[in-house]
Amino acid sequence: MSRLNQALVALGALCLIALYFLPMWKITLEAPQYPKGNELAIMIHVNDVRGARKNDLQNLNGLNHYIGMKKIEPDSIPELQYMPVIVAGMIVLGLVAAISRKRWLVLAWLVVIIAVGALGMYDFYLWEYDYGHDLDPRAAIKIEGMAYQPPLIGSQQLLNFTAHSFPAIGFYFIILGWLLGAWAWWSSRKNGATS
Amino acid sequence: MKRTTLWSAVAIVAVAGFIFASCSTDGGSPALGGSDAASQVYVAPGEKDLFYNFVSGGFSGQMSVYGLPSGRLFRVIPVFSQDPEKGWGYSEETKPMLMTSHGFIPWDDAHHPEMSMTDGVPDGRYVFINGNNTPRVARIDLRDFRTHEILELPNSSGNHSSPFTTYNSEYIVAGTRFSIPVPNEDISIDEYKAKFKGTLSFVKMDKQSGRLSLAWQLLMPGFDYDLAHAGKGASQDWMFFSCYNTEQAQSVKEINASQNDKDFIVAINWKACEEAAARGAGTVVDARYAHNTWSDKTHSATHTMESKVRVLTPADLQGAMFYMPTPKSPHGVDVDPTGEYIVGGGKLATVIPVMSFSKMQKAIASKAFEREIDGIPVLKYDACLAGEVKNPGLGPLHTEFDGKGNAYTSMFVSSEITKWSLKDFKVIDKAPTYYSIGHLCIPGGDSKAPWGKYVIAYNKITKDRYLPTGPELTQSAQIFDITGEKMKLLADFPTIGEPHYAQAVPAELIAENSLKLYPIEENEHPYVTKSPKAAKVERKGNDVHIYMTAMRSHFTPDNIEGVKAGDNVYFHVTNLEQDWDVPHGFAVLGARNAELLIMPGETSTLLWQPEQPGVYSFYCTDFCSALHQEMQGYVRVSARSSSTALKWNQD
Numbered sequence: 001m002s003r004l005n006q007a008l009v010a011l012g013a014l015c016l017i018a019l020y021f022l023p024m025w026k027i028t029l030e031a032p033q034y035p036k037g038n039e040l041a042i043m044i045h046v047n048d049v050r051g052a053r054k055n056d057l058q059n060l061n062g063l064n065h066y067i068g069m070k071k072i073e074p075d076s077i078p079e080l081q082y083m084p085v086i087v088a089g090m091i092v093l094g095l096v097a098a099i100s101r102k103r104w105l106v107l108a109w110l111v112v113i114i115a116v117g118a119l120g121m122y123d124f125y126l127w128e129y130d131y132g133h134d135l136d137p138r139a140a141i142k143i144e145g146m147a148y149q150p151p152l153i154g155s156q157q158l159l160n161f162t163a164h165s166f167p168a169i170g171f172y173f174i175i176l177g178w179l180l181g182a183w184a185w186w187s188s189r190k191n192g193a194t195s
Numbered sequence: 196m197k198r199t200t201l202w203s204a205v206a207i208v209a210v211a212g213f214i215f216a217s218c219s220t221d222g223g224s225p226a227l228g229g230s231d232a233a234s235q236v237y238v239a240p241g242e243k244d245l246f247y248n249f250v251s252g253g254f255s256g257q258m259s260v261y262g263l264p265s266g267r268l269f270r271v272i273p274v275f276s277q278d279p280e281k282g283w284g285y286s287e288e289t290k291p292m293l294m295t296s297h298g299f300i301p302w303d304d305a306h307h308p309e310m311s312m313t314d315g316v317p318d319g320r321y322v323f324i325n326g327n328n329t330p331r332v333a334r335i336d337l338r339d340f341r342t343h344e345i346l347e348l349p350n351s352s353g354n355h356s357s358p359f360t361t362y363n364s365e366y367i368v369a370g371t372r373f374s375i376p377v378p379n380e381d382i383s384i385d386e387y388k389a390k391f392k393g394t395l396s397f398v399k400m401d402k403q404s405g406r407l408s409l410a411w412q413l414l415m416p417g418f419d420y421d422l423a424h425a426g427k428g429a430s431q432d433w434m435f436f437s438c439y440n441t442e443q444a445q446s447v448k449e450i451n452a453s454q455n456d457k458d459f460i461v462a463i464n465w466k467a468c469e470e471a472a473a474r475g476a477g478t479v480v481d482a483r484y485a486h487n488t489w490s491d492k493t494h495s496a497t498h499t500m501e502s503k504v505r506v507l508t509p510a511d512l513q514g515a516m517f518y519m520p521t522p523k524s525p526h527g528v529d530v531d532p533t534g535e536y537i538v539g540g541g542k543l544a545t546v547i548p549v550m551s552f553s554k555m556q557k558a559i560a561s562k563a564f565e566r567e568i569d570g571i572p573v574l575k576y577d578a579c580l581a582g583e584v585k586n587p588g589l590g591p592l593h594t595e596f597d598g599k600g601n602a603y604t605s606m607f608v609s610s611e612i613t614k615w616s617l618k619d620f621k622v623i624d625k626a627p628t629y630y631s632i633g634h635l636c637i638p639g640g641d642s643k644a645p646w647g648k649y650v651i652a653y654n655k656i657t658k659d660r661y662l663p664t665g666p667e668l669t670q671s672a673q674i675f676d677i678t679g680e681k682m683k684l685l686a687d688f689p690t691i692g693e694p695h696y697a698q699a700v701p702a703e704l705i706a707e708n709s710l711k712l713y714p715i716e717e718n719e720h721p722y723v724t725k726s727p728k729a730a731k732v733e734r735k736g737n738d739v740h741i742y743m744t745a746m747r748s749h750f751t752p753d754n755i756e757g758v759k760a761g762d763n764v765y766f767h768v769t770n771l772e773q774d775w776d777v778p779h780g781f782a783v784l785g786a787r788n789a790e791l792l793i794m795p796g797e798t799s800t801l802l803w804q805p806e807q808p809g810v811y812s813f814y815c816t817d818f819c820s821a822l823h824q825e826m827q828g829y830v831r832v833s834a835r836s837s838s839t840a841l842k843w844n845q846d
Binding site: 062 | 712772773821822
């Protein structure tokens with residue numbers, strides 16, 4: 001593995017540091033009373049769920065009480081406690097792979113990122129399902145058969161709100177890091193060799 | 196011809212005439228908004244106006260906010276008059292704002308909005324307005340469009356020449372329209388000439404906080420001081436006041452105060468006054484006047500009484516004050532953007548006199564005085580005169596400027612706006628107004644740098660202009676396009692109260708700083724309740740304090756027991772919302788004051804004094820949410836002698 005490829009793997013690993021500063025995912029909610037420019041949005045960070053603007057989360061929780069949805073309280077989401085540790089682990093693994101210059105370690109790192117990412121998305125889906133379905137039976141607004149689960153990715157109409165769920169800038173840093181590592185891994189293969 | 200045939204013929208001719216008349220309109224029917232004028236004031240749904248227009252409410256005591264060019268009314272800001280809709284002057288927090296040396300005053304007559312200025316141009320921070328009847332000036336903060344300060348003026352009566360500001364709003368002025376005994380005392384009105392004086396007050400504004408204080412008062416001859424405007428550029432250290440009744444009549448003034456051929460514009464070097472006051476000139480005398488301030492942290496007003504004022508006389512201010520003769524009973528006094536021309540609106544004059552600041556300076560230097568009044572030199576008219584606008588119309592009152600070398604003067608009697616040139620003082624154009632224009636306004640039109648796109652006329656009467664509404668009709672504004680040689684009427688719109696002066700500025704100067712809510716964490720109200728869990732009820736003797744929260748769509752608490760007939764019940768309601776445009780209202784059955792209208796993050800208090808035992812309801816008056824109708828509660832009132840314990844619920 002060349003010095004360049006080694007550096008690319010290290011850089012790829014360091015890309016994940018962005019997750020401590022930038023949101024991974026954004027859910028935007030638009031309604032007639034919350035038009036573009038004044039929409040509500042929550043940002044999902046590796047260690048926090050917060051409003052895009054100062055009062056967005058509080059206002060969203062306030063509105064959600066009409067349909068009996070639980071309040072989104074970052075302190076009660078355990079993933080936000082251990083996700084930062086997992087990300088740290090992935091950074092360390094990437095750096096170890098870079099220092100060792102072992103291709104199989106780089107490959108392992110790439111696989112771990114995909115595996116953790118897939119698990120993360122599944123977990124995200126479960127939370128969305130829980131918020132969307134576990135509704136207070138005494139809620140003021142009850143509509144037979146209606147759930148309020150936002151889409152995993154994409155847009156969907158939920159009563160008066162249109163929910164948009166899309167990756168945010170932190171997510172693109174993961175992809176960038178992964179691609180850097182993948183490029184290094186691919187380009188450092190021996191001529192004619194397959195391993 | 197038989198009678199029926201004749202009538203048939205008449206009918207046919209009439210119908211044919213109607214058809215021909217209809218066909219003769221050459222295509223461009225204005226009725227459907229196809230005309231050019233309509234498109235110039237049409238602000239499409241969801242689009243925003245170009246200018247804010249702050250219009251005095253006159254005898255409503257308030258100030259209204261319109262958008263230009265549409266003429267749409269956005270808001271009425273309560274200032275000097277109680278406003279039950281907003282709880283202004285009814286809630287415990289706002290009552291102190293309307294306190295004066297005469298006690299609580301629920302009304303006034305508000306005439307002249309004037310914006311704070313930086314370097315001679317409106318800066319969008321504050322708008323000031325005068326209270327004419329019980330002399331006061333108010334400062335409205337344009338971050339939240341609320342009255343933040345009201346300062347009473349002692350030794351004044353009819354605060355009309357107010358609140359015009361100097362080029363950096365160092366001072367706002369307040370001249371008395373009625374001269375009175377100073378200090379006021381029980382003497383015969385027949386002693387007017389000997390004993391009555393006029394005061395011109397200079398109110399200092401603290402640049403940082405905006406806070407006002409009465410710096411000094413000038414004790415002037417007993418004339419009627421009518422309007423004012425500050426100089427700019429070369430004349431920026433000067434303030435000009437118009438005055439009439441130099442006859443010093445005290446009765447039947449419409450005749451007795453209209454005898455002199457010329458009255459005056461008094462030019463005052465306020466910098467020289469400031470220096471004299473700093474030197475300790477004049478005397479500090481006893482005076483009682485109210486000073487009320489608003490805090491957007493405690494969401495409450497504080498009323499204090501001041502006790503002293505410095506009074507300067509002409510003798511203290513040699514060389515700082517001059518009278519310029521002005522025909523005839525001048526009303527407006529307006530200074531052009533360069534500061535060179537001072538235009539008098541001699542309401543009974545047949546010309547518009549234009550004074551020259553540079554000629555005035557020469558006249559002062561060469562002592563071109565015709566006489567002295569109480570030690571104040573009277574300059575020679577011709578020595579100061581730049582020119583007269585001939586045949587301008589009848590009843591000139593006020594002049595505004597477009598920044599392109601033109602002046603626009605309102606003509607009350609001939610009901611028109613006259614556009615004239617500052618180069619040769621010749622009339623360029625006249626446009627009728629409907630009817631009897633008083634003030635007029637060009638955005639920034641009294642500043643160094645007008646935005647000369649529109650002139651707006653503020654009319655005293657409307658007669659046949661709108662659908663009739665019984666004997667009492669609306670007053671109106673009319674907006675004209677002034678970008679061309681000729682003024683072009685674009686639209687009429689009704690106003691609140693009687694519009695006097697107005698100010699307009701580009702929207703971006705204000706919109707960007709407009710608050711959306713009050714941060715709840717900054718709420719320092721002594722009775723704030725920052726969470727429903729903190730809601731409670733406390734009794735202190737006969738006073739019951741209810742710490743209540745409002746949040747879509749419930750009050751906490753919403754069931755209260757243990758109140759007794761004859762108690763003073765204080766509902767301290769905190770709106771916990773932190774979302775834009777979600778006010779809550781609060782009303783309780785039998786309240787003898789008004790409702791509360793509480794903005795997000797604000798705490799307001801309503802005093803309720805139930806007299807009969809029973810169960811009373813309260814509710815949210817502002818349709819806040821889908822379950823607004825459910826936002827209600829009950830208070831149980833027991834007999835004075837009962838032992839019902841205090842009890843309330845929480846979420």
